[in-house]
Amino acid sequence: MRSACARLRALLVAVAVALCVNGLLGAAPAAADGGPKATPAPRAAPISRSYPRSFSTYDGLVEYASKVAEDQQTLNDQLADLAQREHATATALAAVLAPEVRHRLADVDADLIDSPRTARLRSQLAVDAAARQELVVSGATARAVEPWKLPLEGEITQGFGPTSAFFEPPLAYGGTVYAHFHAGTDIAASWGSPIYAPAAGTVIFAGTMGDGAEVVVIAHDSGLVSMYAHLDNFAHPPTVSAGDTVQAGDQIGNVGLTGITTGPHVHWAVWRDGELIDPLSLVGG
Known part of the structure; x- marks a missing residue:
């Protein structure tokens, strides 16, 4: 009986932690007043961008295209930095929740989820999720850098x-x-x-x-x-x-x-x- 209870208790701990962390990552609530604020992502290269239909010189064409490429890389770098920050925040939140859930299983309720230690991390996750969505809408990608191929056989x-x-x-x-x-x-x-x-x-x-x-x-x-x-x-x-x-x-x-x-x-x-x-x-x- 004790063995079964121990197994059940361990299962409940794992489930509680998973629900807390995964729920926050998948549907982060809005940032609380006074918490971290989202910085709007620059709409440097939105999907619907309208490009010029003609260029009078090759230099002008290359200059324009290079600016677009620069804007695109800026968005990609911001997305990569944000992904690292989200991972670090989620890891920190799991570290906070795991011991509290383990030692206070009987008290797992809104008080735990909204405790001062988790509130700041929850708020940061919400801000980062909104910023990530804005970056993706603006055209940011997370493509791996790969060697190029020849454009044709010849x-x-x-x-x-x-x-x-x-x-x-x-x-x-x-x-x-x-x-x-x-x-x-x-x-x-x-x-x-x-x-x-x-x-x-x-x-x-x-x-x-x-x-x-x-x-x-x-x-x-x-x-x-x-x-x-x-x-x-x-x-x-x-x-x-x-x-x-x-x-x-x-x-x-x-x-x-x-x-x-x-x-x-x-x-x-x-x-x-x-x-x-x-x-x-x-x-x-």
Whole structure:
């Protein structure tokens, strides 16, 4: 009989603690007056954001996309920090409740749940839950950082960096001015070959630039922006539009001959925090 009572008592303790903590995490009450206050999350990159339909220059397009990527990373960082704080608060609350429930099983009632020691933690959980919801609505994500994939199968005909090709313009990169610099990676493939997003992100622009090139630009996590130029816009127009969310492997367009080009290929360029980087440096093995 005593053994059965002991088992029942232990079960009740576990259930009481679980209900207290899980109930608070799943349906946190509103913060009490004088308790922690929620700071409204910046609506930096809301889902319904309206993107410009055209850009007069590539620099203007990249600058705008980089700002979107920066805003997105700010939201992601805030969401990650909030998740850590919620975990710490829930752990602290469990530590407070467990010994009280164990030693005062007969008195488990509203007095325990609303005790001074738990009130502050409950209030903090409520504030954090509201802040998390606001961040998610604003577009924050908790995606894991993964190596990028190549945007298409083909032959790399010109790499990123200084070059002897006379038709490439001069560029200052890494503190050095180069007479000719190729600001991306060219991948040749047959006309109409599908092009895929190498990583998750949001399409900032899909359209024709002033030089006639059909272009798709995507803002990614970690302040990264990628561009795909010379896409087809006749038989196979881009399969995405500004504002679309893409995942790694989603088709965004097809190889074309638009703009200034000598053959069907994709000019693939990437920027981190507004600075050019070698696209292949992001590709995993």
